[in-house]
Amino acid sequence: MNMAKEFAVPFHWRRFRERYQLIGSRCDHCKKSFYPIRVICPYCRRSGHMKDIKFSGVGKVYSYTIIRAPPEGFKEYVPYIIAIIELEEGTRILSQVVDCDPNDVKIGMKVKSCFRRIRSENDTGLVLYGFKFKPHN
Numbered sequence: 001m002n003m004a005k006e007f008a009v010p011f012h013w014r015r016f017r018e019r020y021q022l023i024g025s026r027c028d029h030c031k032k033s034f035y036p037i038r039v040i041c042p043y044c045r046r047s048g049h050m051k052d053i054k055f056s057g058v059g060k061v062y063s064y065t066i067i068r069a070p071p072e073g074f075k076e077y078v079p080y081i082i083a084i085i086e087l088e089e090g091t092r093i094l095s096q097v098v099d100c101d102p103n104d105v106k107i108g109m110k111v112k113s114c115f116r117r118i119r120s121e122n123d124t125g126l127v128l129y130g131f132k133f134k135p136h137n
Helices: 003-014 016-021
Strands: 023-027 050-054 058-067 080-087 092-097 110-120 127-135
Touching (some): 058 092
Parallel strands (some): 092 127
Antiparallel strands (some): 023 050, 080 092, 110 127
């Protein structure tokens, strides 16, 4: 029995709110925001108080790379763009950029979140969804 697959489904559903609604946290003390949700602020430690926030999903490409030699399970997407997205709230998120030719992506390009299929588990038939980003004017 493969324990990693056994834990994949519960882990996915525990993160449902964050993954589908782009929910993170913000420290009331230093005003910094984080994704994924944090219980303790890494800057203020226990003097800060964390609150959940829903991010706007709008941001810009901070940095990116084009994947041409993918890991197993992602060969059908080649070439694809993986980027660090800086959200309006200041948080940076690693995500895929879709609906964009790899030659057209630029640092500073405006993007917004969208809901897409992340991958399929061939053994179980489970399809995992989550957010990605696409160009935004």
